Amino acid sequence: MTSFRARAVAALLAALLPALPATAHDPKPRHGGTIAMTATYHVELVIKNGQVDVYLVGHDDKPIAATGRKGVAVLTAGGTSVRVSLEAAGMDRLTGKTAEGPAPSAKGVVQITEPNGGTVQARFN
Numbered sequence: 273m274t275s276f277r278a279r280a281v282a283a284l285l286a287a288l289l290p291a292l293p294a295t296a297h298d299p300k301p302r303h304g305g306t307i308a309m310t311a312t313y314h315v316e317l318v319i320k321n322g323q324v325d326v327y328l329v330g331h332d333d334k335p336i337a338a339t340g341r342k343g344v345a346v347l348t349a350g351g352t353s354v355r356v357s358l359e360a361a362g363m364d365r366l367t368g369k370t371a372e373g374p375a376p377s378a379k380g381v382v383q384i385t386e387p388n389g390g391t392v393q394a395r396f397n
Contacts, residue, residue: 305317356370
């Protein structure tokens with residue numbers, strides 16, 4: 273009878289498991305920017321005074337080295353679009369500057385070229 277009870281409890285738990293809420297990883301911005309999640313890592317976009325900074329953080333919340341990576345940000349705000357080249361600067365940051373100075377609320381795409389030649393895209397809506 274004990275094995276019947278154990279199987280009944282296991283069946284009940286298996287039936288209830290899909291009803292449990294998912295505990296998704298919800299990263300918080302560390303530098304006051306906006307976060308986009310990619311399959312590879314999290315990307316934080318910070319725009320201030322014409323400077324565009326992109327921080328890379330792994331899904332384990334540890335910084336990802338920016339060395340060997342480069343990128344481009346294509347940002348739009350108020351009907352104006354700007355393209356900013358990004359180069360590695362510091363431990364976990366890609367940075368670029370533009371005279372047009374996109375608004376801190378700009379939307380767009382950041383494409384990062386990996387050291388192995390692959391690319392990662394992060395969309396900011």
